[in-house]
Every structure is written in structure tokens, then in C-alpha cells.
Amino acid sequence: GQSLEQPSEVTAVEGAIVQINCTYQTSGFYGLSWYQQHDGGAPTFLSYNALDGLEETGRFSSFLSRSDSYGYLLLQELQMKDSASYFCARGHQAGTALIFGKGTTLSVSS
Amino acid sequence: DTAVSQTPKYLVTQMGNDKSIKCEQNLGHDTMYWYKQDSKKFLKIMFSYNNKELIINETVPNRFSPKSPDKAHLNLHINSLELGDSAVYFCASSARAGRVLNEQYFGPGTRLTVT
Numbered sequence: 001g002q003s004l005e006q007p008s009e010v011t012a013v014e015g016a017i018v019q020i021n022c023t024y025q026t027s028g029f030y031g032l033s034w035y036q037q038h039d040g041g042a043p044t045f046l047s048y049n050a051l052d053g054l055e056e057t058g059r060f061s062s063f064l065s066r067s068d069s070y071g072y073l074l075l076q077e078l079q080m081k082d083s084a085s086y087f088c089a090r091g092h093q094a095g096t097a098l099i100f101g102k103g104t105t106l107s108v109s110s
Numbered sequence: 111d112t113a114v115s116q117t118p119k120y121l122v123t124q125m126g127n128d129k130s131i132k133c134e135q136n137l138g139h140d141t142m143y144w145y146k147q148d149s150k151k152f153l154k155i156m157f158s159y160n161n162k163e164l165i166i167n168e169t170v171p172n173r174f175s176p177k178s179p180d181k182a183h184l185n186l187h188i189n190s191l192e193l194g195d196s197a198v199y200f201c202a203s204s205a206r207a208g209r210v211l212n213e214q215y216f217g218p219g220t221r222l223t224v225t
Contacts, residue, residue: 033212042200042216043153085151091212096141096165097155098214 001025004088004101011107012078020073020104022088030091032064032071033098038084046073046086075106083108113137116201116217123191124225131186131220133201140206141165142184143214144176147198156199159184160206188222196224 004024012018022032031050035043047055049064049071061074075082085105089098114135123129135142144156158166162178173189184201201217 031212037151042218043214044216045213048212087153089212092155092158092166096160097143097158097168098212099155100153103151103153 002027002090002093002099004090004099006086006088006101006104008102009105009107011109014078014080014108014110016078017074017076018078018106020075020086020088020106022071022073022101024069024071024088024090026069028091028093029066029069032062033089034060034062034073035087035089035100036084037087037103043087078108080108080110082106111136114201114203114215114217116199116220118220119218120221120223122223122225125191125193127191128187128189129191129222130188131199131201131222133184133186133217135182135201135203135215135217137203137215139203139215140181141204142178142181143202143204144184144186145200145202145216147200147219149197153200157184157186191222191224193224196222198222 006022033048034046037043047062054063059076064071085103087103088101116133141160143158147153156170157176159178175187178184198219200219202214204214
């Protein structure tokens with residue numbers, strides 16, 4: 001299978017650090033992506049890991065461990081505007097689309 | 111300057127009707143997609159086109175027919191609409207497969223409500 005699992009909800013306060021985990025089935029795996037979606041908005045690309053290790057983009061970092069079939073998105077110095085849904089995604093077996101996890105709703109409070 | 115645009119943004123229609131959603135991208139990408147997002151926010155691939163050629167048809171009912179007149183446009187026509195078709199439909203595009211495939215650009219979405 002090609003499914004991904006991630007927590008449905010995470011809550012945190014402003015200024016905190018939060019980690020959103022994603023586990024996946026290994027069949028035909030080519031890398032892990034992360035997308036952010038605000039309510040009523042479109043998904044927007046955050047990061048992509050093809051190889052093991054950490055990718056950093058400003059306050060956001062993404063990590064992949066292929067041996068553990070696991071990745072995470074790390075959000076630092078949380079701000080209210082980070083309240084959104086976060087999706088991990090992997091390549092479709094046919095190679096030209098994405099399969100998304102069910103999303104994690106992050107709520108940041110003051 | 112909008113990268114991926116869709117029209118209409120909202121579509122309210124009755125069961126049994128036929129409707130179309132249009133999508134255009136000005137990013138010069140080769141690959142375009144239609145995704146469906148249900149009320150639980152689950153995003154699922156429906157179709158994938160590369161240079162006007164259908165690559166993926168993810169077990170979508172044949173009431174849904176995508177058409178790509180050129181690589182910048184991918185339209186979605188839906189016949190005999192059903193209540194279960196109510197969802198948000200997103201068009202997206204990316205450069206060729208591989209690493210760049212994972213960086214997809216999504217349109218604003220079309221919220222379809224079937225009554």
C-alpha cells in the first residue's frame with residue numbers, strides 16, 4: 001500500500017515548537033512532501049525530502065528517515081498564522097501525482 | 111499574476127445537471143492534476159495529465175471527464191451530478207516528474223455543492 005498516517009490534531013501556544021509526524025508504507029516510495037492549507041485556501045508546498053536527513057526552510061524544517069518509514073515537520077517559534085492543516089504526501093506509484101495523508105490540524109493559541 | 115487559476119470558485123447546482131470547471135496555469139508546467147477534497151479535508155488525486163496525455167485516472171466514475179486542449183489548460187466536465195460529488199475540486203500543476211513533481215502549485219479551488 002501507499003497510505004500515510006499522521007495525527008489528526010495538534011495544539012500549541014505561540015512561540016512554542018511543534019512536531020507533526022508522518023509514517024508511510026514503503027511500497028514504491030520516492031520521497032516525502034509537506035503542504036500547508038489554511039481554512040478556505042489552497043494547499044501550498046512547504047518542503048520535500050528525497051533523502052534521509054533534515055531540510056530547513058526558515059522556521060520550518062522537515063525530516064525523513066527511510067529506514068524507519070517516518071518523517072516529520074517541525075515548526076518553530078509558532079505564530080497564530082501557523083494555525084492551519086498540514087499534509088504529508090508521497091509520490092503516486094504511477095509517478096506523476098501525490099498521495100496525501102489525512103492532514104493534521106494545528107491550532108496555535110496565544 | 112495568478113499561477114494556477116480556476117473558474118468558477120463556487121458552483122451550486124441540482125442533482126442530474128452537467129457542469130464544467132476550467133483550469134489554467136501560466137507557469138509553463140508540463141503536468142496538471144485534478145484533486146478532490148471532501149468534507150473531512152481528505153485530498154485525493156483524480157486525474158493527472160502530462161503534455162495533454164492522461165497519465166492517471168484514479169478509479170473516478172466515468173461521469174467525470176477531463177479534457178486538456180493544451181498543456182496550460184485542464185478542464186473537468188461532470189455529467190449527471192450526484193449529492194456525493196459535493197466537494198472542493200483543486201487543479202494543480204508541476205514541472206516534470208521526479209523531485210520537482212512534489213512541488214505542486216494548486217489553484218484556489220472550486221467548491222461544488224449539489225442539492
